[in-house]
Each structure stands twice: as structure tokens, then as C-alpha cells.
Amino acid sequence: MQTILKVTAAAVLLATGACASKPKPVEDTTPVEEVVTPPAEEVVVIKEDPVVESSIAAGSLEDFRVNVGERVYFDLDQYRLDSDDQAILQRQAAWLASYPNVRVLIAGNCDERGTREYNLALGERRANAVKEYLVSLGVSASRIDTVSYGKERPVVAGSDDQSWALNRNGWTQIVSGATS
């Protein structure tokens, strides 16, 4: 899980360009050697390596996680989707168009630096922002449920800027309809 997320985050960074307007969080809670950002070429190799590609079935949960990207990350106290987030959601919408039986649950998550009830409301705003954007791209609203976990479901346990950035996310989770 950890490794997959890492690759996803790296792929997302690559896909959206190195000159992003805001620093995007990278999953790197693992030991020192892992923290070093791999050279761009290496990631390209992973993406283009036919062996790696072939191990992921098209239309599978893995395919969505690795090749599309399941999370968008929000700025502090914000629920606005910037161009990086929109790029990920455009890929999600295209993927969902290809697999029309897939249903998703979008979870809105917040970092721990807010109070519980306000964060439940903010998480709902975030989940809804993601849903509305997908709907605007043609995904049927009936295929999308939303939930807010507030600050109850952090992706990583750390208490630092990097961890908080990772924990402020909209997470598109496939509920059913993916190929196995």
C-alpha cells in the first residue's frame, strides 16, 4: 500500500509538471533512503516499463490507483481545486467514462490542526467540490456518493507540515464495478 501510494504521488507530480504553483505533498514517511525523490527518468521508466504496466489490469482498482490517481490535495482551510487537482480529476472522469459500471465514494479529509466538528463540515465541502467537478466533466451524480471523515482518518500519522498536507485530501474510492 505504502509503495503504491508513493509511486502514485510521484506519478502525479510528473504528470502535472514540476513547476506546480503549490508544493504537492509526497508520501515519504519511510526511512531516509526512501525520502530521496527518485530522478525523473526513473519514474518514467516505471511508467513506461511494459512489465510493470502488464501487471496492472486495465479497469482494476490498481489501474485507478496507479495510473489515474485517487487523491487530490487541498491547501490549508481550502476546498478549492487548483489546476493540478483538476488534472487528476479529469483523468478520473475519463477513466470513469471508460468503466461505466464503477461506483465511487468520495471522502473529504482534513488535517489535525482544526476542531473536530468544523473539520467534519470542511471535509464535506471538499468531498462535494470533488464530486461537483467530476459531475461537470460528465460523470453521473448517481454514481458518486460522498462522505466526510473530518480529521478522523489521516493518511499518515505525522504531526508536521508534510503530513498535514497529505491528510488534507479528497479521496475517490472505488466502491464497486472495477475489474479484478
Add this chain to the structure above:
Amino acid sequence: MNHRAMNYLRHFLAVLLIAVGLAAPASAQLRVRVDEGNFKPTPIAIPDFQVTGTNSELARQIVEVVRSDLASTGLFDLQNPASFIQKDQTINAEPRFADWKIIRTEGLVVGAFEDLPDGKVAVSFRLWDIYGGELMRINGEPGRRLTTTPENWRRIAHKIADSIYTRLTGEDPYFDTRIVYIAETGPKTDRVKRLAIMDSDGANQQYLTSGRSTVLTPRFSPSAQEITYMSFEGGKPRVYLFNIETGRQELLGNFPGMTFAPRFSRDGQSVLLSQAQRGNTDIYIMNLRTRESSRLTDHPAIDTSPSMSPDGKSVVFNSDRGGSPQLYIMNTDGSQRACPSGGRDVACRITFGKGRYSTPVWSPRGDLIAFTKQEGGKFYIGVIGTDGKGERLLTEAYLDEGPDWSPNGRVIVYFREGRPGAPPQLYSVDLSGRNERRLVTQTDASDPAWSPLLQ
């Protein structure tokens, strides 16, 4: 000594007595101030109770709880029994005031414990004002006598402590109460959260839910029989009622969106809560008898964490309609009100300090609102007047969140993560901010809420 000298001495003594009386008119009765600026705890002595029967261990435990309750207020300096000079004190005899003055005791509690033939136990006590040299009557009686089954001994102890606290401070009691909270276990990324309950002093900890569903933000009904809280049962955040006696859980209302941030109205007839739908959170009130709900706010901003005033006429809540989370007050009937900052509006902002304010809770006394404040990387628990004046911060930590009031409005319970990554723990602080204490729980703990005084 001749007759003239005797008369002179009598006259002198009379004048002296008057002078002493005039010099200390207010000291006639011991009174413990809870809000004194230059504070020194009042020395009081509670010797072990006299025991009739065989259960001296139970008698000793009761005394320990009484001492511990009173010490926990920070208002009393419980004197060491080893320093007591008078050892033969009985409940019906006047104490030797001089003996207690030597060790500077101001209040003396004398108690007696009896095993009753029917298996119950009885505890009697009296309270003496040492410097006033007199018995302090309680509700017009020389003392109190409480009878119960032995299993209920802790409640007897809390009631005794409540009587003493109330008699000495003039404040309403609060020891014979319970605290509901969320017991937390497991790693931060996969936390198990259970509803839990304990006595106000941390005794009798019990878990009320299994932990299968994450539960949050429990709050007591005014009868102390029910709890309202939020659960992720079935995957969706919704507000539930929980009956403490029966253990029955019941979904509250049939809202299309997620519901959260519940809190009973002061009369217990309604629950205030938030519903979030299509990216917008507003506040609703549901009548528990008719199950009809009505909307209290209708604004594109987040409106949450409602708390009703004791008279039921107003609701304080958290809204980011001004750009950041701040506290607002509205009339329960939705009418416009005169705002302290001028003008009339359906909701008046009351916080204007730097930082973000949330989780407002109206004091049971009606005069203050407790809140969580976030500023400059720290969290604080504070209080502010309902007119937005007199903000005072009582605590500060990496995370201090979720205040709730003792039923007498003198103490606030909340939870704290002392530093980044530290587990959440329960704390209490009195309104002066001087007496901050940890409430020890078996597991990590958050979201504490105080019950009303038990019946």
C-alpha cells in the same frame, strides 16, 4: 483584686470584645472565595470518620474520596491527618477550637459511619468553622446524614463533598456527576473510538459501544439518562441517541445529508445539530417528541457546533461566514437581534480577536461562552462574555479542544494533545485558569462532556 479593679477589668474586657467584634465583622462565618485575585487555598481538616460496626475500610475509602474531591478544586488545602492535635473528635461534641487553630485549620469536617442492620450504611457529618468558633449549619440542619447500599459508597462520598463545597463557597455542587467521553485505542491512521463513561473523578470507567463504528462528540441530556453523539455506523456520519440504562442506540431524524455536532437544548426536549448537504453545513433543531425538525441557519458558509443559552432564547454557534471560523449568536426563533458591535442582524459575531474560534459552549450560568481558539500554531481553551467582551484564555497547548462545563459553571473539561504526536488526554481547568488537572483514563481519551448533577 479589689472590687473597683474587678469592675475596671470587666469594663476593659467588654470594650475589648466589642473591638474584636468590630475588627472582624465578616469573619463570623468561614467563606471560601472562588474568584479571589490573590489566591491561597483554605486549610481544612477531615479526620477519619468514627466507625460503628465492622466496615472501617469502607469508611476510610469514603473519607478519601471526600478529601480528594475537595482537593481537586484547588480551593482547599487538605491538611495532613498526622498533624492533627485533637484525636478524640466525635460528631456530637464541639471541637477544641484551640487545637485546630494551632495547625491553622479554618474548616473542620467531622463524620461518623455506621453499618445498619438492613445491610445499608449511613454516613453523618458536620462542618465546623474553627476561627468563627461555631457549627456551620447545612440547609438549616446541624449536619447531614446519608443512607445507601454499600455499592453506592462513592456517590455518598461525592454528595458529602458537594455539601461541603457548596456550604463553604456558595457555589452549586458538581462532584456527584459523570463524564462521557470517547475512548481511543490503536494507531492514529486506524483509530478505534468507543463511547465511554466515568464518574467525575475518573472512577467506574465503562465502555458503552464496541468500537465497531467510530463515534464522536457525545453530550448528555439534562436528565443525565441519555447521550446524543455522532456515529459513522453504516458508513455515514449521523447523529444518534443512546439510552444509558438500556444501552439502546437510536438514529435521530431522517436527514438526507450527514448530521453531526449534536447538543441537547436546555430543557431536553430538542436536539440542535448540523446537517451538511451539497457542500453546505447549516444548523437545525429537532423536537424529540414530534421528531419534527426546523432549520435555524440558511447560509452558504459553514454553520456548526450550536449550543443553546440556559433560557433557550439564543444559540451560539461556529460559522466561517466572515472568512474564518468565528463565534456568532442568533435568536432561536430566527428574529433579528441587536448586535453588541452595533446594528441588527439575525446572527451577531462575538469574537473579533486574532485567530480562529470554534466549539462554543454556553455556560449553565448563562454569563459566559467557552470556546476553542487556534492561533499561531497553538490551541487554547478560553471564555468570553455573551456580549463579546472579557475574553480570557485559560489553557494553552499543541492541541486543546472541545470544552464542556461542569453543571455549576465553575469548571471546564476538555481534551489535550500536549505536543505534536502526543495522545489525547482529558483535562479540567477552573474558571480562574489556576487549577488545571488531568483526568486519568484507562485509554487515550477525547471529546469529554459533563453530566448534570445526578438525582
